[in-house]
Amino acid sequence: MASRKAGTRSKAAATKQAQRGSSNVFSMFEQAQIQEFKEAFSCIDQNRDGIICKSDLRETYSQLGTDPEEAILSAFRMFDPSGKGVVNKDEFKQLLLTQADKFSLAEVEQMFALTPMDLAGDIDYKSLCYIITHGDEKEE
Structure with a gap:
């Protein structure tokens, strides 16, 4: 009898979760x-x-x-107070994973696969900005 009740609760919970998962996002507006x-x-x-x-x-x-390129460069400059044209990869990764519209680890790794780095492993954000605004040669 107890297992039957547990099974009923599981079905009810699954149904409720399915309803939530298929809800229309526009119903919020x-x-x-x-x-x-x-x-x-x-x-x-x-x-x-x-x-x-x-x-x-x-x-x-x-x-x-x-100018989209200038807008993106301005955003990166906030993370480059010394004006070297690079941002620390680890610090930037932490920001992407924890702030605002959080990236997943897979999204961060995918982005870093195309991201130009200097010898110290820092992100060359000027080159990255060019890729964002003009595309990567490998994409074409």
Whole structure:
């Protein structure tokens, strides 16, 4: 009898978890907010293919008068107070894993696989910025 109750609880818990897992993320927002998201997406999706790609972002940045390369370099400069053009790999990895929109360890390792490093193992963020904004030759 006890095992039957445990089985019932397991099924109920599994059903509840499945419902949570399949819930619609848009249910968290009001209809007006969802419409704003759709409008913003369509403004960024310059080629109207339903996917926001690098060229869509470049075009959006240029329309806003923002240089994406300079914006990214400015962000990296915050981690380079000495102005050497590099950031410490271990410190940067820790930030990626623990701050804001946290990266997974797999995402960090994937990024570091393409990241230019100097002889000391520090990240050459100027070269990384170029790869982010222009693509990696290996990708093409």
